[in-house]
Amino acid sequence: MHHRSLITEYLKLGLRFGRVAPGFVHGYTGAARTRAEVHAEPLPAPAELAAQARRLHRLVRSSELGAPRREFLLGQLAALDCAARVLAGERIPFGARLRLYFQTEAVTGDGESYERAHSELDAVLPPGGSLAERMAEFRRRDRIPRRLVPDCVRALAESLRLETGKRFGLPESETATYRFVEDASFSGLQRCLGDRSSRVSISLAAPHRLGSLPRLLAHEAYPGHHTQYCRAGFPEQTIALANTPQCVVAEGLAELGLDVLIGRGWGSWARRVLSGIGGTPDGELAERVDDAVRKLAGVRRDAALMLHEHGADPVRVRAYLRHWLLLDEDRCETLFKLLEDPRAGAYSVLYPAGAELVDSWVTAEGTAGRSRRYLRLLEEPFAPRTLRRQLAGQRSGSHGRA
Numbered sequence: 001m002h003h004r005s006l007i008t009e010y011l012k013l014g015l016r017f018g019r020v021a022p023g024f025v026h027g028y029t030g031a032a033r034t035r036a037e038v039h040a041e042p043l044p045a046p047a048e049l050a051a052q053a054r055r056l057h058r059l060v061r062s063s064e065l066g067a068p069r070r071e072f073l074l075g076q077l078a079a080l081d082c083a084a085r086v087l088a089g090e091r092i093p094f095g096a097r098l099r100l101y102f103q104t105e106a107v108t109g110d111g112e113s114y115e116r117a118h119s120e121l122d123a124v125l126p127p128g129g130s131l132a133e134r135m136a137e138f139r140r141r142d143r144i145p146r147r148l149v150p151d152c153v154r155a156l157a158e159s160l161r162l163e164t165g166k167r168f169g170l171p172e173s174e175t176a177t178y179r180f181v182e183d184a185s186f187s188g189l190q191r192c193l194g195d196r197s198s199r200v201s202i203s204l205a206a207p208h209r210l211g212s213l214p215r216l217l218a219h220e221a222y223p224g225h226h227t228q229y230c231r232a233g234f235p236e237q238t239i240a241l242a243n244t245p246q247c248v249v250a251e252g253l254a255e256l257g258l259d260v261l262i263g264r265g266w267g268s269w270a271r272r273v274l275s276g277i278g279g280t281p282d283g284e285l286a287e288r289v290d291d292a293v294r295k296l297a298g299v300r301r302d303a304a305l306m307l308h309e310h311g312a313d314p315v316r317v318r319a320y321l322r323h324w325l326l327l328d329e330d331r332c333e334t335l336f337k338l339l340e341d342p343r344a345g346a347y348s349v350l351y352p353a354g355a356e357l358v359d360s361w362v363t364a365e366g367t368a369g370r371s372r373r374y375l376r377l378l379e380e381p382f383a384p385r386t387l388r389r390q391l392a393g394q395r396s397g398s399h400g401r402a
Contacts, residue, residue: 003065004235007073009052010236011030011235013049013053013077013080015035015239017083020044020046023242024083025241026241028192030238047088050081057081060074071383073236079101079241080241081100083101094345097243101243102245102247103248103383104349104384108302114299114324118324118326121135124285124289126138138285142211149204149208149213155273155274156213156214156217157176157222160218160223160262163261164222164227167223169231173195176190177200178199179200180203181204183205184206187206187208188216188217196230198226198229200221210270211286211290211293218262219258223261224253225254228378232378232379234380248353248357249358251350251354251355252357252359253354253378266287267282267283267284296324298352300339300348300352301353303348304348307339307340314336354384357387361373364394
């Protein structure tokens, strides 16, 4: 089968998953005719989808596609096979699903690194009370008043868009529009609308802080998800599917967006951008706190593994979240209820895994090549396994030269 036909069949398979499992297709910007053909078909059974995924997997393996594209599709199809079997009622352990969905191992974090993050917070937070109390006070002071959130979003997003255009280039026709909703289930959410247009929904029910809003907007729009959608250059990238390896790279790119685009000093940058909108909090302090808090990103992953892989007592999991993330009871319960959902639990694993992998890959040639390698990941399809193998090859090559 010609590779063009293979990719069309892959897109059709992904769209069939979207019919069987609403929400599985995060975005589709391919040919309308392909979508129409799929929607005219009888609704498939999950077992049929699994068989189609395995058949395509065999065809892709023997195809003449270039190695990175072939490995990308093989990873996607293995994940779709697993997802179809789960939809059919097969019980697959949480750790095995992580490997098949995301090419990621179920590995817990290091308590010593979390202790160091707490020490950093202790050094930068204003004095007064326990570390948890000081963190709660910082969150309160850093919070952007609800009435100012729309203006802050537009100002930060426009500055990020201009910088992304200079650094990576953007098509003239691209647009990201922002809407503000009362939905506490997310902070921000990007959706492709077609024609290089995205809608980014921002929740007014969620608390937004100076220390988190710039990173959220870089994640969802510039240079994150919306930019990747605009710059992606291969037909297999016209569909975005949940529970597949492409999520690892996409979320890793989005998580690192602010660091690659603005870098050190983003707190001062944010304060300058927001000057005149209202009483803006201390951007420099927000950046220092963010530096420490990001080292605790694995705590959510650990809690998800405790719940879904190890069957830990929920009381112990709640205590773990409260201690390391310095949460009050209400915040802890909200997070715990989210992580109880296996899908949200899986995503809590892929976010730190994606950020670590993408950061290692884009910095492998030093800071000078960081933007160029980030752009490659925006434009080309890569499986996490491919990136890891390339990193291992670079390390072994450097050892050989030494």
